[in-house]
Structures are given as C-alpha cells and as structure tokens.
Amino acid sequence: MTELVVFSDLDGTLLDHENYSYAAAQPALDALGARGIPLILATSKTAAEVAVLHKSLNLGQWPAIVENGAGIYRPGSKDADDAAYTEIRAALDRLPAELRAAFTGFGDMTDAKVAQITGLPLASAQRARQRQHSEPGLWHGSDAGRASFQHALAGLGIQARSGGRFLTLSHGQTKADGLRQIAAELNARRTLALGDAPNDTDMLQAASLGVIVRNDHGPGIPELPGEALGTIRRTAQPGPSGWAEAVLAILNDTKD
Template sequence: MPTLQDPLTIVTDLDGSLLDHHTYGWEPAESWLARLQAQHIPLVICSSKTAAEIIPLQRALGISGAPFIAENGAVVRLDDTARPAPFLPGNKADYPVLCQRLAELRARHAFKFTGFADVSEKEVSEWTGLTEHDATLARMREASESIIWRDSAEQFALFRQQLEAQDLTLVQGGRFWHVMRQGSGKGAALRWLLQHSSLSDSATVTIGLGDGPNDAPMLDIVDYAVVIKGYSKNPVILQRQDKHNIYHTAHFGPEGWSEGLTYFITQ
C-alpha cells in the first residue's frame, strides 16, 4: 500500500464522489484534503463538469492552476488554457458544431431528447439542483453536450448508430448522457495528461476515485481504484483484473471518498 510519503497523484471525479450528489458539498473530505495539501500531493479533477465550473472549485479547494480534465475527457487543461481534447488529432468537434449536428439528427429522425443548449439556466438548475449562477457555468460548454433522452430504446440504438457515423460517441454519467468526439473520454484524457504534464514522472503512484459508469475508463488505468457507492442504476464495471487494487466503498459521496483514501493510503 502507498504512503503519504510516496510520489502520489490523486485523480478524482466530482459529482457523487468528492462532491455530495445532492448538496455538492465536500465537508466530509476536508481532513483528507488537508493531508494531501500538507504533503503537496497533486489532486487532479477528472469530471463531467465544464472548465468554467472547475476553475472556481479549484480555487475553493486551494489547488488553483493544477491540471484538470473537464466534460468527461472532451476538454483537458494543462495550465491556464482549457482546450478541446489535444490527444485527438484535428479535433474540430467544438460545441457549436456539435449542437448543430445534434439538431440535424433530431430533425431528420424525430429523436426526442433535450440538451443544455435547448434550455435556459433555470431549467438546468431544476434538473441538477445547482444555483442559476452555477447552472450558467454548466452551460459554458466547449466540446461536449449533455442530454436527457426521452425516446424509446429502439430510437436510442439508432441515435447511437447515427452518432458513430459522425465520429461521435455517447458516455453515460450520473444524471445525463454526454455526446462527444469518438476517442475522447476520461481514460484517454488521463493517459494523455499523465504523459504530457508535470505529473509525467514514471514513479508517480495514481489513486483514482469515481462513482459512475463514465469513471470506469479512468479507474481502469490508475494504480489503485476506488469505486464510490453511487446512485446510478448501472454498475461501475472495470476491465482490470488486479482485484486487490480495487476498493468498493460502503459510503456515498465525500464520505466514501475519504473511506477509499483511508483504505489504500498507509498513514
């Protein structure tokens, strides 16, 4: 088991993991956050949230300027610039183009779904429990769209097929489906970040924490994986075979987050 003296990097999901699913608070994790900060252990956010949401959160957590992954891996930030996934050559699927493609598919096939681009901050606030100010930040998207699917399973299969034909893919999050460029995702983004940032030291030991199916690719490539008990109807299924390096928590949210770090890190 790693210790606080090892060259650790903590990679964390936000909603339902470090942040409470309902309140978005992180108070139960504060003691562990303080320990990590005291030992200068990097905390890398890997979330479905936008860069506009993550930057003020980093400030509140005392980790301003740290690299992060936003929009489920569709956006990566190494420094002060958040940009569409740099590990995808020729990535032109920025937000306006993506929304135009989705609108065309909806018109052509009569798909029933609603995205963030279709509604106001007030509706996003009602969907998520965010304040209208925070809902505004959630709508400041760069390379992915979050949607609520309201159609049949047959139509969904056709929708997925049509997206693939346009080099797009679907990722399931805790509340929404996320449409983004094929090849992006939390796992691909983290792999790129670990190779091209200040975290690229080969001796670094990574611990990942997440609660949803969209976290699985990220949890598959870290050294130690914490699967936090979540509210999703779909389980987090990992492909890795080293079961002794996977821990499933008994608690939700930041309580489970702290439980996972306590399990893996020898204090």
C-alpha cells in the same frame, strides 16, 4: 518524478450527490495537501464551473480534466475555443427529426431549466452551459430509440456516454485519455482514480489503483476485472464520505 497523482470525479464522488458539498472529504483533502500530492479533478463539468471549485479547493496550478475528458482546464488559460461543441450541435441537427426530438441537450435549455434539473444555483447553471467540448442532455425516448440515436451520431463521428444523470455527447475522448496525458506531464509513478458512475470506468481501469465510490442514486458501476486482481476496490460509504475513507486508507498504506 511525482510519486502519486490522484484523479477524482466530482458529482457523487468528491461532491455530495444532493448538495454538492465536499465537507465530508475535508480530512482526506487536508492529508493530500499536507503531503503535496496532486489532486486532479476529472469531471463532466465545464472549465467555467471547475475554475470556481478549483479555487475553493486550493489546487493551485494543477490542471483538471473537464467535460468528461473532452478537454483539459489549465488555471490562468484564456482558451475559449468552442469549435468541438459547435460541431456536436450541428451533428444533432442533422439527425432524423424523431431522434433529435427525444434528446434535450444543455444547448436546448435555458439557464433556469438547467438549474431546475440539476439542483444547481442559477449562476452555476449558467457556467454549466458554457460548453466547449461536449453536450450533456436528457434522453426522453425508448431504449431502442436511444440505440438508434447513438448509432446515428456515431456515423457522424460523435459518441454518447452515460454518466450519473445525463447522456453526454463528445468526439470520443474519455477521462482515461485525460488521466494518461496529465500523468505523463507530471511523470507520475502511480495514479489513483476515484469515481462512481459508468463514465468513470475507463479512468478507473487506466489508473494504477481505482476506487469505485458507492452510488445510491444511479446505476453505479458493474463489477470490473480489476476487483478480482486487487487493483480496483469499492467504498462502504457513498459520496465524499466514501472518498475520504478510501483516500485516507490508501495514504496510510503508502506511508514511508
């Protein structure tokens, strides 16, 4: 049995919102590594993006949750099945023209455009467009139009969820589904999840303990029932500084 498994969102949580650095989290990353505690990345990023960061973080053979829970990255795997993504793009093109025109997905953008709107280097933006399971994008229309857009997609079996910056389309799997699958694989006794945006909510509530990392750049996460029960807490600091604050405090609480 694995005593504790940590699941972490990336942008705005483990990675700084502005520069994508995890430097401020390094003390907590070192502490996890020293204790052999698995760190499972849980992100909207693609497998191609995660592979680079996964190696940088020295996460070995631990899997990662990618594309907001729509897929699982396993180091060394050559899986490149993009059938789910192809179905999502086809569903978009079946929508009424006025709804389709108000959504610009990564598949509608060039690498350079994705780099511009995300602040990613061009090579990273190219990896962000190597999608297999989901389609993030920008909504340009009204709130009412967005509701119609989501309703129309739901009729085609596609769900739309808001993240820190994008509206992401998928077949409905969430980070919580990935957490449960990987926790079962690792026979985890306890799970800790950290995130900062609405698309992290299900994962935070599925974990033994959830941490809402302060978000100064988006809608953040409204109060959750677990906060009153003590199973969900919030950080005082944003991004990787808050991440380290929470992880070190929890590790200190769980020392033998």
